[in-house]
Amino acid sequence: MPSQLPPQFSSSASDKACRKAIRSQIREARRSLTTEQQDSFAMTAADYTLSRLKQLKAQRVALYLTNDGELDTKPLIEALWQSKIEVYLPRLHPFSPGNLLFFRYQADTKMQKNHMSIWEPKLNITQMLLPHQIDVVITPLVAFDLQGNRMGMGGGFYDRTLANWQHKRKPLPIGYAHDCQQVGSLPCEHWDVPLPFIITPSHCHSFEL
Structure with a gap:
């Protein structure tokens, strides 16, 4: 397992070029989905995910608010609330660049946009949990x-958050994506955290780690 220290991020020029090409291709593919497809896929994926979370007896679940054509999480959030499962959202750590904090998300949670124009909960320490x-x-x-x-946007936020999940056995990471985001293989580095599950609108992929 990785050390307790947060992973550092660097890469060769060829790997960076490959990752950039994949990101560009896949982001364009998911942006090309119609509104009707997005809505249908989001509902189906939410059903798969809620079923898996109930099997896992999960009571506290962190996820993200959709941005840039990502698989919409709103139906899943609504389903979690209805099932009395606590929902948490990430926000950028104000004092530790590259890291995330997680805050309880409810219908009346006060939100704000960060410097990347992504909505996140306002800083409220009473609503925060450690990963x-x-x-x-x-x-x-x-x-x-x-x-x-898994390939993210390149900031390493989730790789840092999940670097020691297998050692601590929590939090269990589950990827959430459109089927069109699957590729044959990804260039990987030592800091990349593989996922035990990835859920798409058509499938729940399970991997032995």
Whole structure:
């Protein structure tokens, strides 16, 4: 397992070029989905995910608010609330660049946009949990392969958050993506955290790690 220290991020020029090409291709593919497809896929994926979370007896689930054509999480959030499962959202750590904090998300939670124009909960320490206090983290991703490898946007936020999940056994990471985000294989580095599950509108992929 990785050390307790947050992973550092660097890469060769060829790997960076490959990752950039994959990100561009897959982001364009998911943006091309129609509104009707997005709505249908989001509902189906939410059903798959809620079923899996109930099997896992998860009571605290962190996820993300959809941005840039990602698989819409709103139906899943609504389903979690209806099932009395606590929902948490990430926000950028104000004092530790590259890291995330997680805050309880409810219908009346006060929100604000960060410097990347992504909505996140306002800083309220009474609503914060540490990652190991969360049962499951539903992770966004740009691309994935059938070895459980995940490619994010390149900031390393979730790789840092999940670097020691297998050691602590929490939080369990589950990838969430459109089927069109699957690729044959991904270039991987030592800091990349593979996922035990990736859920798409058509399938729940399970990987032995």
